[in-house]
Every structure is written in structure tokens, then in C-alpha cells.
Amino acid sequence: MTRGIKIQDVTVGTGDEALRGKTVVANVRMFLNHGTELTGTFLGGQKMRIDLRKRECIAGLQYGIEGMRVGGVRSLIISPHLAYGAKGLPGHVPPNAILRCEVELLEVRESGIMKPEDYPPGKHLHVFRPGEAARNLPRWQFGLEEDGRCGANLNYPIPGLPWRHTRRKAVEWQLDLTTTRVLFQNAIALPAEFPKECLPNEELWADMTERGNSITGDKHSNSLCITISVAERGQRICYYAVTENSRALLGSELYKVINELLGPYLVTHVD
Numbered sequence: 001m002t003r004g005i006k007i008q009d010v011t012v013g014t015g016d017e018a019l020r021g022k023t024v025v026a027n028v029r030m031f032l033n034h035g036t037e038l039t040g041t042f043l044g045g046q047k048m049r050i051d052l053r054k055r056e057c058i059a060g061l062q063y064g065i066e067g068m069r070v071g072g073v074r075s076l077i078i079s080p081h082l083a084y085g086a087k088g089l090p091g092h093v094p095p096n097a098i099l100r101c102e103v104e105l106l107e108v109r110e111s112g113i114m115k116p117e118d119y120p121p122g123k124h125l126h127v128f129r130p131g132e133a134a135r136n137l138p139r140w141q142f143g144l145e146e147d148g149r150c151g152a153n154l155n156y157p158i159p160g161l162p163w164r165h166t167r168r169k170a171v172e173w174q175l176d177l178t179t180t181r182v183l184f185q186n187a188i189a190l191p192a193e194f195p196k197e198c199l200p201n202e203e204l205w206a207d208m209t210e211r212g213n214s215i216t217g218d219k220h221s222n223s224l225c226i227t228i229s230v231a232e233r234g235q236r237i238c239y240y241a242v243t244e245n246s247r248a249l250l251g252s253e254l255y256k257v258i259n260e261l262l263g264p265y266l267v268t269h270v271d
Contacts, residue, residue: 004079015070016108025107033098076101122146130215133157148175163212194248198240
């Protein structure tokens, strides 16, 4: 096992090579070593776009893809320290789990290039709140698809450590279609309803006083801002920010639903 990864080429590809610094598109299936297939937004079972310059997936998958060629199929056995480690991923991956990945490499492209087919069909809603260690606020991002599938990633700051050392949690839900439509409509309508409270990008700035963390703030008041965007196939329909105490935000149906979903996880100590 090299670097905690056992690699077996099932089919050797003949196309472009997946090199560090490139972006790849691959079909990925992920299993526990005893055979149970893992499913979920972050666990394969789907076509994935992975920028090999960044840590957009577990390290073992990223390292295991390097060197493949388009058309190739590779089996990876990944040790826990290059997967989800001693903590695992609650609700999905047990602690100290060895993972098996099946990877089919479909495409290699230059880093940062996105294509319309990379995005799921329909509209996508994204809401991001920066964390703030000084107030022990976790950082979270929430995503919603038009079919009601939604999920969130949360990062909890650890006192005395930079933001690259955080406790992490991923959660997923399924909303009914009526609620989903209301949230999309609400997110798109807010700038017209509250033009003075919905701030464009030029009214924002990045506060970098916390190591490893960029806090989006209002240029005038320096208040922490939550950013909201709706896009379809990578094309933005709207993008704006609201301060965390904005009446436009706090009174919105969008915020009420997100707060209800995330509320149990927005406490200081979460397993």
C-alpha cells in the first residue's frame, strides 16, 4: 500500500492524463471495505468534478486519481487517515473505516473550467455564512436543488487553532416541493423587496483578521454578511448579501426554514 492507498487499474485508459493542477470529471462509487455502498452528496455514487489543485474530496481519492488516463477504470483501497479518519462521517461513515472506491475517468481539463453539464438540471440555491471564531460561530453553507434535495456543510472553530483545524459536519434533508418553490421565490424576490438591505458585491469586503478564515462584511458597518445566490446551469440569476441582523433576512421564509433545519447544529458542542 503506497501512501495509504492500494491502487489497481481495472482498465488502463488511453486519453489525457490526470495530473496535479488539472481538473477531472469521473464517475465515482464509494464503499465500506466490507461491501456497503455509500450514498450522499459528498460520498460518490455520481459523476464528480474534482479540482486536483484543491482538497475537494478525501485525500485518498484525490491521490488515487492522479496518473489515470481518460477511459481508465481504477479500484482504490483507502486507509482511514486518507479518508474520514478516527471520527468518520456521522450517519454515513464509521470511525477508522477503510474505504474502497471505483473510479472511471471521463475527462481531464484545465483547472477552473466549468461547463453547463457540470451543474445539476434546474435552479440551485446557495446560502453561505462565514464563521467567526471570536464569537464561536460555526461557518456553514447550505444548498438546495429544485427537486427539494438540500444539505449543509458546517465547520466549527476550535479555540486557539486556525480555521484549517475545525470540527466538520455534513447533513442532508429532503424538502417538499411546495416549500422548495417558496424558498426559491423568496430568495429571488428579496433584492426587489429590500433594495437597501440586499448588498451587491461592491458593497462587501473580506475581513482576514482570523487566520485561515475570510469573513464577508458590509464595507460601511463591518457587520458580518450572509451571501445568497440562485443559479441555473452555472448562470447566476441573483447574487447578493445581507447583514446577519437584517430584517430582510430575519423575516424571510428562507431564513426561517434554514434556521429550523440548522438550529440543532448551531450550538457550541456538536458530535
